[in-house]
Amino acid sequence: MNNLLAFSGDAFVAAFFLYCFGFIFYVIAVAGRRWSNRDPQQHLKRWGRIAFVVSTLGLAAHLTFFFTRWIGASHIPTSNMYEFMSFLGMAIMIAFTVIFAIYRTTLLGMFALPLTIIIITYAAVFPQEVQPLIPALDSIWLYIHVTTAALGEAFFAVGFAAGLMYLLRVIDFKDRSKGARRQQRWAEFSLYVIVVVVAFIVTVFAFRGADYQAEFLQETLSIDNRGQEVTSSDTVEYNMPPIVKPYNSDVVQMDSFLGMTQPLLETPSWMEGVDAARKLNTVLWSIITGSLLYGLLRLVLRRPLGAALHPLMEGIDPDDLDEITYRSIAIGFPIFTLGALIFAMIWAEIAWSRFWGWDPKEVWALITWLYYSAYLHLRLSRGWQGQRSAWLAVIGFVVVMFTLIGVNLVIAGLHSYAGV
Structure with missing residues (x-):
């Protein structure tokens, strides 16, 4: 098999x-x-x-x-x-x-x-x-x-x-009227979204190929059935450089990337779930790399x-x-x-x-x-x-x-x- x-x-x-x-x-x-x-x-x-x-x-x-x-x-x-x-x-x-x-x-x-x-x-x-x-x-x-x-x-x-x-x-x-420009912007935005999706895939494989690793220890406070506070710890692993780290977490290990050895930001507290920060980090990387790729295409095509x-x-x-x-x-x-x-x-x-x-x-x-x-x-x-x-x-x-x-x-x- x-x-x-x-x-x-x-x-x-x-x-x-x-x-x-x-x-x-x-x-x-x-x-x-x-x-x-x-x-x-x-x-x-x-x-x-x-x-x-x-x-x-x-x-x-x-x-x-x-x-x-x-x-x-x-x-x-x-x-x-x-x-x-x-x-x-x-x-x-x-x-x-x-x-x-x-x-x-x-x-x-x-x-x-x-x-x-x-x-x-x-x-x-x-x-x-x-x-x-x-x-x-x-x-x-x-x-x-x-x-x-x-x-x-x-x-x-x-x-x-x-x-x-x-x-x-x-x-x-080529039409410069208000209605035509609105149609042009929405059509261009549709193509931009496609470019962002492509950039996301390229970024994932690029960092996977580089074997990038970052690890965080996140502490979460919750209330049990008896009304008492309970603290739990979860390990969160990243495969992309952490622009945002999990809320209330400490760096366990983080590979350097372009001189960045610490996360830039922390995920807001209202984003719950052990994977919330990692997903937000992925979205941010997709938008950044997608925007760069879109800008490069615009530069090459000049339109x-x-x-x-x-x-x-x-x-x-x-x-x-x-x-x-x-x-x-x-x-x-x-x-x-x-x-x-x-x-x-x-x-x-x-x-x-x-x-x-x-x-x-x-x-x-x-x-x-x-x-x-x-x-x-x-x-x-x-x-x-x-x-x-x-x-x-x-x-x-x-x-x-x-x-x-x-x-x-x-x-x-x-x-x-x-x-x-």
Whole structure:
């Protein structure tokens, strides 16, 4: 089994590199048509076909990883954050392949592939060892609930990519009017957030590669059932230089970084939980490195990222992008409804003897469902199309990602085991 799991890991790495090459070929297909000596459409078609073949090979390698890990672990690999985010990345590629087969829009690959790459790279941040299933997860409903919910979210992700493309296509980055400048700022902010996420992943791997370590001893004061004060001590380990240390803690050991041998700040006392300070520290590092990376890109491009991407959208019919956005969400919505609500409630009744319990993950799954219900209602009944529809698709995927990541890693609840 160890050899099979090792082969599974190699397949995951192969999928990652094939996705990266596929993305590069999509960029060549879209951006290179301007400098092609041949007919631009022929250039787009030729390189687009190559990109699709390479990305499909990446999907085949990803499927190989999924099934070989399933066999090696003796359970479906969707039980923790590494496995689930890996599966979500694979599901996005499946959703992209379905949408591409319908619309044949090569440019969509230039946005869907990076999304997949970011998600599976984020998955690699988490521990990759096979973990035994806890009793609550040892059920056939793990197979049904998680896979269908993730597939629905994958179609939402493709809708997000198409919606962002639509905005970059129709927003006039040369217009100086008040309304246009507001649209430009929000589109640029969306790209900035993506850069921050990329910077977070790069920062994690950079400090992990440098084997950075810091350790703190935190004392916590609490009141027991008899009304007496009880002091407890917890060890908090950092893998990034501590901009903020845990509240009421002392340094046990801290590697030097750029001359910094002591934390700069202390986490506020109202941020409770042994991991609160570490999470705040990670957020601060993500914003700092993301801002630096964004500034570097602006310096190299000498203009906003949205303005740099806008010319690549020339020749793309915005109505096609609007239709792809809607169709992706329309396909994903019933799948998500089955997986995240109906199947989840059946499993909750079996596991916890209740269909609904206001657990944070359940609440945010419902919020996500209500949000996309509102999207479809506004689209079909109110005629919301174009920019309004695209913004709803972009914001909706932010809600999805908070449901997947924010709830698991920030809010404590019955689903917190998924963050292990």
